[in-house]
Amino acid sequence: xxxxxxxxxxxxxxxxxxxxxxxxxxxxxxxxxxxxxxxxxxxxxxxxxxxxxxxxxxxxxxxxxxxxxxxxxxxxxxxxxxxxxxxxxxxxxxxxxxxxxxxxxxxxxxxxxxxxxxxxxxxxxxxxxxxxxxxxxxxxxxxxxxxxxxxxxxxxxxxxxxxxxxxxxxxxxxxxxxxxxxxxxxxxxxxxxxxxxxxxxxxxxxxxxxxxxxxxxxxxxxxxxxxxxxxxxxxxxxxxxxxxxxxxx
Ligand SMILES: O=P(O)(O)OC[C@H]1O[C@](O)(CO)[C@@H](O)[C@@H]1O
Numbered sequence: 001x002x003x004x005x006x007x008x009x010x011x012x013x014x015x016x017x018x019x020x021x022x023x024x025x026x027x028x029x030x031x032x033x034x035x036x037x038x039x040x041x042x043x044x045x046x047x048x049x050x051x052x053x054x055x056x057x058x059x060x061x062x063x064x065x066x067x068x069x070x071x072x073x074x075x076x077x078x079x080x081x082x083x084x085x086x087x088x089x090x091x092x093x094x095x096x097x098x099x100x101x102x103x104x105x106x107x108x109x110x111x112x113x114x115x116x117x118x119x120x121x122x123x124x125x126x127x128x129x130x131x132x133x134x135x136x137x138x139x140x141x142x143x144x145x146x147x148x149x150x151x152x153x154x155x156x157x158x159x160x161x162x163x164x165x166x167x168x169x170x171x172x173x174x175x176x177x178x179x180x181x182x183x184x185x186x187x188x189x190x191x192x193x194x195x196x197x198x199x200x201x202x203x204x205x206x207x208x209x210x211x212x213x214x215x216x217x218x219x220x221x222x223x224x225x226x227x228x229x230x231x232x233x234x235x236x237x238x239x240x241x242x243x244x245x246x247x248x249x
Contacts, residue, residue, distance in 0.1 A: 001210070001224065003243055006234045009198045010042060015232050016130070016196055017046030021056055023128050023192075031062045031120075033129030033187070034088075035140075036080045037165075039196045040130055041087055048091040058094035062123050064116075066131075066140035067181040068104040070154065078168055079104060102152065102180035113152040113180060120152075120186065129190035133197050135205050136160045137218035141181035144217050150183030184219060188226055195223065197233040203240040206233060210241060210248060224249050 006012035020043070023030060034040070050056050065080060074081035081101050089099055100119060106112035120126065131139050136158060142150065143158045156178055166172040187193070197206050205220070214221040223229050233241070 001248060002230045003210075003248060004230060004232045005238060005243070006232055008234050008236070012196060012198050012232050012234045013040075013042035013046055016040070016043040016194060017050065019194060019230070019232075020047065020128065020130070021050060024056060024058065024061060027060070027127070029060050029062075031064065031123045031125065031127050033126035033131075033182070033190055034063050034065045034084065035130045035132045035196075036065065036067070036083050037132045039132035039198055043130070043196065044088040047088065051092045058092045061094055062098045063094070063100060064120055064123075064126060064182070065099075065101040066187070067179050068102040069176040070104045070109065070178040070180060071176055072104040074101075074103075074105070078174075104176075104180060109154050109180065113154065116152045116180070116182075117186065120182075126190040127192065129187060129193045131187070131193060131195045131223075133195060133202055133205055133209070133220055134161060135164060135201060137205055137208065137220045139184070139187060139220050139223070141179040142184050142187075142219045144219060146184060146219055147216060148188075148219075148222050149185045151186050152180065152182050155179055155181055184222060188222065190226075191228065193223065193226055193229045195220075195229060195231045197231060197237040199234070200236045200239050202237045206231075206237050207241045210243075 068080045072079040102116050103112050136144055141155050162175040166175050169175050209220045214224055
């Protein structure tokens, strides 16, 4: 794994955005895997600013998001559909039919998971996957204990994750108890992965990812077995991390 150290959240986001822009400009067709949560918001801001200033086009870009809460219509302000519209899609020229998120309001979740996997496969998999890191090591909504060979599936959210995400809801009881997420195997098939880590509250998790066991109890640990992962971490996130190169796998 390669680590890029950033000064702060803003600098991490700028580096992430320029990597995404470089890939988007280099290719005539590209599939991006996108994340939600607090971490990538500023990265998306940089992409929006670039679009305003430089008009980098997304007409040739297809996106697949990692996850969505179940029981939520795309119009619900707490849904990840809504998040993506507001934080990125409505500000750039990406065609609507080229953006994909799992449908949290589907009647048949099993079918929705299968269909989502099929669509990713039809686009030849994800070229560049953006990931955030849960404090408990989750990637997407794959919570501790998730098997490494999972495809898109329904998950029960851990109380740690529900607590962490309660900041977006009026109270914790409103945080859904389940979500649809790309599986760990789905994520690992991405050709390139960019993991964004910011803030002291993620530092213990980052240390565990870099130096702990590869084990399902810490889902992100499997990233050590992927051939093309770059971590962009800011100084706060590196607080408890030994990044002397001999220690990085
Ligand atoms: O960026 P945050 O809000 O700390 O969340 C970390 C991760 O948890 C999630 O919000 C839930 O899966 C991801 O979307 C995100 O990458």
